[in-house]
Amino acid sequence: xxxxxxxxxxxxxxxxxxxxxxxxxxxxxxxxxxxxxxxxGYISCPAEEDIExxxxxxxxxxxxxxxxxxxxEYWDKVVSYTIDSVRRGLTPNPDVMCNRLIKFGAFDDRCxxxxxxxxxGHYARVESVKWNTQQGEQDGLLTFLATAVDPVKxxxxxxxxxxxxxxxxxxFPIGGLMKREVRAIAAQAxxxxxxxxxxxxxxxxxxxxxxxxxxxxxxEREGKIVELETGRVLGTHRGYWFHTIGQRKGLYLSGGPxxxxxxxxxxxxLYVSQGxxxxxxxxxxxxxxxxxxxxxxxxxxADIDFKIRHTPEFHPGHLAPNPDGTMHLASDEPIQGxxxxxxxxxxxRPSADGKRLVLATxxxx
Numbered sequence: 001x002x003x004x005x006x007x008x009x010x011x012x013x014x015x016x017x018x019x020x021x022x023x024x025x026x027x028x029x030x031x032x033x034x035x036x037x038x039x040x041g042y043i044s045c046p047a048e049e050d051i052e053x054x055x056x057x058x059x060x061x062x063x064x065x066x067x068x069x070x071x072x073e074y075w076d077k078v079v080s081y082t083i084d085s086v087r088r089g090l091t092p093n094p095d096v097m098c099n100r101l102i103k104f105g106a107f108d109d110r111c112x113x114x115x116x117x118x119x120x121g122h123y124a125r126v127e128s129v130k131w132n133t134q135q136g137e138q139d140g141l142l143t144f145l146a147t148a149v150d151p152v153k154x155x156x157x158x159x160x161x162x163x164x165x166x167x168x169x170x171x172f173p174i175g176g177l178m179k180r181e182v183r184a185i186a187a188q189a190x191x192x193x194x195x196x197x198x199x200x201x202x203x204x205x206x207x208x209x210x211x212x213x214x215x216x217x218x219x220e221r222e223g224k225i226v227e228l229e230t231g232r233v234l235g236t237h238r239g240y241w242f243h244t245i246g247q248r249k250g251l252y253l254s255g256g257p258x259x260x261x262x263x264x265x266x267x268x269x270l271y272v273s274q275g276x277x278x279x280x281x282x283x284x285x286x287x288x289x290x291x292x293x294x295x296x297x298x299x300x301x302a303d304i305d306f307k308i309r310h311t312p313e314f315h316p317g318h319l320a321p322n323p324d325g326t327m328h329l330a331s332d333e334p335i336q337g338x339x340x341x342x343x344x345x346x347x348x349r350p351s352a353d354g355k356r357l358v359l360a361t362x363x364x365x
Contacts, residue, residue, distance in 0.1 A: 006121075017057050291326065300346075304349065
């Protein structure tokens, strides 16, 4: 089997190569360089150490190594999406878009189409399951993303916008391991990435602060901060794009805590509510736009689990189609910080061993 391994220089993807070699497979190793470029020049992820470690891994295991520069594609498809979403008052998820459009999109167009499988260090699994379709029982098996063994590290929500054809090619060799087991394997194998910290934040920013990035492209515009319940003006902010629904930090108001519960984009007004987890910051109902089942024509159950942000917790809920073609998602419990632009990932209810299948995803409208 012809396998490409996407290796970043971190411990997870390094262990992927080690495990594949133990299984008798020598993958071709690819390092994807992403960054952003505009009229003022190129801003890159600090990649030198990552590339050095990835090249070491390739030499150590006798793998072919290639660096693939996808910074232009990343700018055109992911960075621009992020800026546009924030400008429209939405809460973007660049990691979701990067996986669909870059790691398993542009890379596949450039190199991945030559391979039978693409292996990555994501904490996820791929499962073949018999599932009913809208036309009746499906002959054979359908391929689903399934949650990883490690509930804290599980990354299936970041993969939930993938197309079915992309999922069919994927391998996640560490999906059945806990993070501590991955680090133990790396230490035993004396990999140079064994003690590296996990990457945090959005890679295209490099060392740039997220608000500095937004300020560069969207500027500043003073607006009012208003208490939702009373209409009392509490202070000012520098632009609604620096804030998201559910946010607590960065408001610099006395007498708090205060939470952002609403944004008026036209008037550049932030509405806030006081207290710990105020009722105004919660909701139970949401409509999902661009609803995207991960397997073709599957019959979705009404009773599901879901999450709207990258946390280990799942929420029980119910799906129902709307007359306009969107999907309605109702939560059994109040959810804090529901924000337009976020992606809701829909899962099956857990099996006896706690595993859930990713069924669909949609953007909260």
